[in-house]
Amino acid sequence: MAALPLVLVDGSSYLYRAFHALPALTTSSGQPTGAIKGVISMIKRLHKDYPDSPIAVVFDAKGKTFRDELFEDYKAHRPPMPDELRSQVQPIHDIIDAMGLPRLVIDGVEADDVIGTLAAQAEKDRPVIVSTGDKDMAQLVNSHVTLVNTMTDTVMDEAGVKDKFGIPPELIIDFLALMGDKVDNIPGVPGVGEKTALALLQGIGSIKDIYANLDKVAELEVRGAKSLGKKLEAAKEQAELSYQLATIKCDVDLELDLAALQPGEQDSERLLTLYKELEFKTWVDELNRGGSGESNEADADSPAEVEANYQVVTEQADFDAWMKKLRSAELFAFDTETTSLNYMQARVVGVSFAVEPGEAAYVPFGHDYLDAPGQLSEDAVLGALKPLLEDPNVAKLGQNLKYDANVLANHDIALRGIAEDTMLESYVLDSTASRHDMDSLALKYLGHSTIHYEDIAGKGAKQLTFNQIALDQAGPYAAEDADITLRLHRELSPKLAQHDSLVSVYREIELPLVPVLSRIERNGALVSRDMLAKQSQELAVKIDELEKKAHELAGGPFNLSSPKQLGEILFTKLEIPVIKKTPKGAPSTAEEVLVELANDYPLPKVILDYRSLAKLKSTYTDKLPELIDPNTGRIHTSYHQAVAATGRLSSSDPNLQNIPIRTPEGRRIRKAFIAEKGYKIVAADYSQIELRIMAHLSGDEGLIKAFERGEDIHRATAAEVFGVAKEDVSDEQRRNAKAINFGLIYGMSAFGLGRQLHIGRNEAQSYIDLYFERYPGVLRYMDDTRKLAADKGYVETLFGRRLHLPEINARNGQRRQAAERTAINAPMQGSAADIIKRAMITVDAFLQKSKLDALLIMQVHDELVLEVKEDQVDELKAELVKLMSGAADLAVPLEVDVGVGDSWDEAH
Template sequence: MINMLRKLRSDFPAEYSACVFDAKGKTFRDDLYPAYKEHRPSMPEDLAKQIEPIHEAVRALGWPIVVVEGVEADDVIGTLARRATAEGMRTVVSTGDKDLAQLVDGHVTLVNTMSGEILDPPGVAAKFGVPPARIVDYLSLIGDAVDNVPGVPKVGPKTAVKWLTEYGTLDDVMANAPGIKGVVGENLRNTLAWLPKARELVTVKTDCDLTSSLADFHRLEGGSEDKDKLIDFFARYGFKTWLREATGESLPNPRAQARASAAPPAAGGAAAGADAGPAQGGLFDSAPAPAQIRYETVATEAALEAWMRRIETAPLVSIDTETTSLEPLQAQLVGISLSIEPGEACYIPVAHRGPDVVGLEAYGQLTREAVLARMRAWLEDPSRGKVGQNLKYDSHVFANHGVSLRGIVHDTMLQSYVLASHRNHGMDSLAERLLGLKTISYEEVCGKGASQIGFDQIDIARATEYAAEDADVTLRLHRNMYPQVEALPGVHYVYEKIEMPVSVVLQKIERNGVLIDAERLGAQSTQLGQRMLTLEQAAYEAAGQPFNLGSPKQIGEILFGQMKLPVVKKTASGAPSTDEEVLQKLAEDYPLPKLLLDYRGLAKLKSTYTDKLPKMVNPATGRVHTSYGQTTAVTGRLASTEPNLQNIPVRTEEGRRIREAFIAGPGNVIVSADYSQIELRIMAHISGDENLMRSFAEGEDVHRATAAEIFGVAPDAVSSEQRRYAKVINFGLIYGMSAFGLAGNLGIEREAAKHYIDRYFMRYPGVARYMEETRQTAREQGFVETVFGRRLWLPDINGGNGPRRQGAERAAINAPMQGTAADLIKLSMIAVQDWLERDGLGTRQVMQVHDELVLEVPQAELERVKVKLPELMCNVAELRVPLVAEVGSGSNWEEAH
């Protein structure tokens, strides 16, 4: 179980996590049906003895334990999943229980850590023959022998699927029972009175009365395991390998992560694709394998000299590192692998250790200091070309030892990304797809679970096979993909002029980090807690009684049972919903829902930011060092992780105050530069609409101009409310908003919303034309492009179901705007860094957030930066409308806005 929990956390990193156990005693289902689970044998004595140690281990691993009397663990899981969905989160449920397939939807996925099976909605349909919404009906018909819930006699999965496919729902099957022939038809008719009870028994409750809120399950990034408790636990129960690891053994090598990285998660407003089926556009083809493989261990000065002579004259060298940690700024070098020809590579071990490592005596091992001293000149030579897989990481590793890796000219991860951003860019996946090669996995070399060891403990010969293969395969992948990149001018431009150079800039920004005022965050956390107590008391007064603000059941009883507020919608179990959407609707007319929303918002701010950020400060620098993922979002946008600095809320005063804790060092100020209305300007450029271009060219307030046209008034007569409507329409339509969506957003009738959209397209006919042409282009070629030629693939544009296809059509319209904005900000980062280094300034880029650059600027350079920064940002590209960048400064990030 410890292995499973650790693997789950490694494979599916989550901000919130909980481990749910069944409570002792009866549940509501026993009251419904006394024979429920009566055939199930009691727990074996040997297993019962492990319950308390298991709970102890789970807590030490950092998993909150949840046990709720009167319901089953499944019901608690269902309730937590629905709450998370209401908060806009995605949920992974680790289970082997088929009953929980009923929870699966676009937000909830099942993972079986025993079998490796992952079930999303298509996966559920493929496994059971019915979609998640019909799982309850399916289980009602076939019954559950394990829980002693009878179904229809003689009806198995095939018959159940057949009936549900033919008739629709369980109710429809029951309604059509008189016409179903044969023995099964008779059995169905004899079971009609029972089926509603069966359905109630197999339905997972999603509205349990929980004393906990989601905030209680927040996990600290950087690790929430209690090391001291784990050491004590491992020592007490004789887990020697885990004990050795916990007391100082090396962490698993991060190349395992780079080699087998998962497909990019959905981000940037477009769906991410899995690796099923051929690549879009036939971009990837297999390549012939080399005639022979020669991998060498370099363990003597003579062998190192021989390889140095080779790489010092080679036009391009593949390089890779093996290390001790997944954390870029903490990883220590264990070895270096090199390749200059396919099938030929070497591994230079520099920090393998311990008496159990085979080969240290036979091979010997050069010291890390000696190898880096000999290689430094080549590593730091910008004229010596290097290729690698995610070299941003390797650059950090070398920088940790005082070496600045230069000459990075190619990166196979980025080549894969620009060719097909929706695919998997891990080396193992690329090797199998493009080269037909099954590479050595990290687990094959280091073991897995409790027996896994660090790479620095690996036998030298085995380490050479694995590490040299990294460099060899990377070189072969480059030779496969780069010709394809070169053959597509737009893709080549994005790769050579945007992705490759910005990767180098991102590495510098990550190392710069941003200074955090932990004391201020602590004070804000205290204030948020006090404000939450005030809101709690106000909620008690509004309700006329105390209640648990984190309990949907209690909230529902008060809002709908006692206060008789209108029911907006219901949960899957039929209870009135109390999710955020419902509370927002009710808050328009009633005070208590507004108080509940305010409380939830503050609780999220406290747990996610004010409590968490101080714990993520690097003690050596006093700064937070985020990691920017280049290949996560299909649109080209960067993704900030550990911590995520891009989702700090700014729409509330409390949210904006969090940015006050991002400060400048002594003698410095924070400068923020933000593109103004960038996506609307890109829409004007791409669509070529004359009225929209003229508004921007003449410096008009584009929202006011739109309002004047839609409402038929002079620009100076436009009211603030009319301008707000126009702003929603301007931005909503570039995200593919429908009349229905606009009506909901503005709180108006659908016909009125349709009228406004019609008037908008009369004012901007070029925009309407662009939208229709883009949909058609996307259907024909499967992708759309940014202004610079970045390809944005839309796998569902032709093959998805209705909602997914409609989502792909909306993405087709918006992706060129969002992708072009991403390209522009990356070009700006490159231009700014070039200027700072060329002029020898002390100013540093410290963050990139959406369309904004954040810099830490010495006071003496402030005026110079404030003049030059918008000039650079506005001149990285020439569009048909002017680009505008607004610049501000202050002692902290919030003041700079």
């Protein structure tokens, strides 16, 4: 009987990878737990995959290693471990110890060296599995040692190393030594990158062979081959040093033998305490049910125990059987595989669905690679699915179904019956979680590492589109998407159901918004290519003039886009005082620094103007024409529901939310957004909505009365704070009052207000004190909100959306205060987001039912933008005011400003 493999886990590799890959989870007390969840999930996965094998987890020790003695700058550029990760290291160690697993930390060497040594000892008697995400470990692979990456679900043996790197394992050290490693600061040979290193190793052999045959280097088919030999000769010592640094030490003197790597007894009581402290409810339940940290085999509720049974459907009878299942299902998971991420251009090449966990199918019809097997026809599959997909009474589940709705529209299918969306379920449950994509959610809620697209399609310029991927790889990937979506829904839905207010946000705001956004995206906005081209030309002239002016002020030419050169000009040559430094100690040339310096020095002002115009040109006037769809002649942005923590929508390609409007040049970009001939642009905008929400939430009588009387709120505030009659308020006093009004709802301090108004901190504080004297309800609201947030760990919008505040009880004062500022502002921003979303839903419903020739074409901040037939403008305006002002019932009226014009700028 073959010996069971020894499993060696590269704990340090997984620690960083889990930290960066997973959502930023925290407990209610503010303890970060994302990396803990990720690392322990991966160890649990290994336990499941190798149930009877000994498993040891190895971590890097603190302090220097022998490599630091070889090369003083080894890993010198690595930033210190982030505090959020540092605080998770000890809990990980504690859990591993409580699981009864050997945990190794050896001084003077790295985890790689300990793993290499143990692998070399063990491979004589048994196979070795090294679980890591570190490419350097590929040098250890041989007929007895295999690498496993549980994050990407990949296994790498000798053939796998050659497939991935183009060279066998025995040349990996040479590969790393030649091209160097920026992360570890291994120098390598200057001028030798990945392609050149591969050419040398494949064409000549090892580093030793290369230096013995430098005359052959010039014959290689590689860029700069003629001069490469001299570069190698000049860097011989550097290459030899790099080889030493890259070599994993396999003869570390360890004070333990392989017998010590047998697992000890699990301390279930200690594990239970740790899981409860870290709020890992699923793992607590597992322990309580089975007395084990692992999912009990008899535990039918554990998602980790679902066995996958995936089918690639290429026969009509099998497809008919699945259609029967879909028709009889209460809910089915559905997903499309397409040729592109551009929803206007994408074509569907296959569809997948699942009805029960672990049971899923992929039906391909558009895979057209050479020797692709026979598939059902597109007409047959989509023709049969169309009535089902368009039936509003047939419930569908998906992950980001808005995308699927858009691409199905390219095939003349209108997706209806969107009943559930796991991306939105996750987002509504906790919008502060950094990722709501399926891969992250599967790992977080199911402990499952999904097949990643890059695993089957490759990366970069050579990445395949889905129609080019072989069915034996495409099938499991696509079917898994549907299966995992269904399983995720079964995990997320009960969690959501525990909170009626969250169910309401999900069912009444987010889900109904999906088809609305899909329509807006596909409607698109008409943009004048000629106007943008003209503006680009004019901006280029202004940018050139600013560059010349900057050179004059600097006393000579320099690269305005280089922070280093700019810093030398400002702080060395011109001897301007240094206000702030970068983390590395260099004088900062960040925007906020230049803004402050621009008050006293001309060059920083010119640099700011240059940067502003250069960004306008590159981001908008040059870029927008490239985004015009060749078929529609319009720009089609993508709206994202599950990004901003407050509930606000964001957009990309282009980002409509960030088009600058504070400068004439920025506003001019909106002039290029035009109406079709015979139509007008109508822009409807909520007036001072967040201040109105503040009045409602605080119940402050002074604010409420000012809004009820329809007063200019900033003028009214100025009159109160500065003690003058409203008619005597100066423009400067009104500006200051506006800064106070908005500053306080964003949690601005006296210091921040002073900087904005260019006054002293004490004077700014006196303004704030006067404000709170006149509006005591606002102060009371702020104090109560801080306390409530600290107690609950979250705040809520008017409609029940929760905004979690993981740092609200942080020990670090700065982080806690930042969380308190968010606690005050988030209910206002979040309520404003909910109101505009509710307005979009009602306006869209009106447009769908009415006979008006009008389209919703954009949503930006608190504004809806429509394109309407000229003779129907008045009717639409009246309806917009009624619908938008009725989107919420506040203690003060919601005011809607409506503008009309031939362009967005005119209408705004």
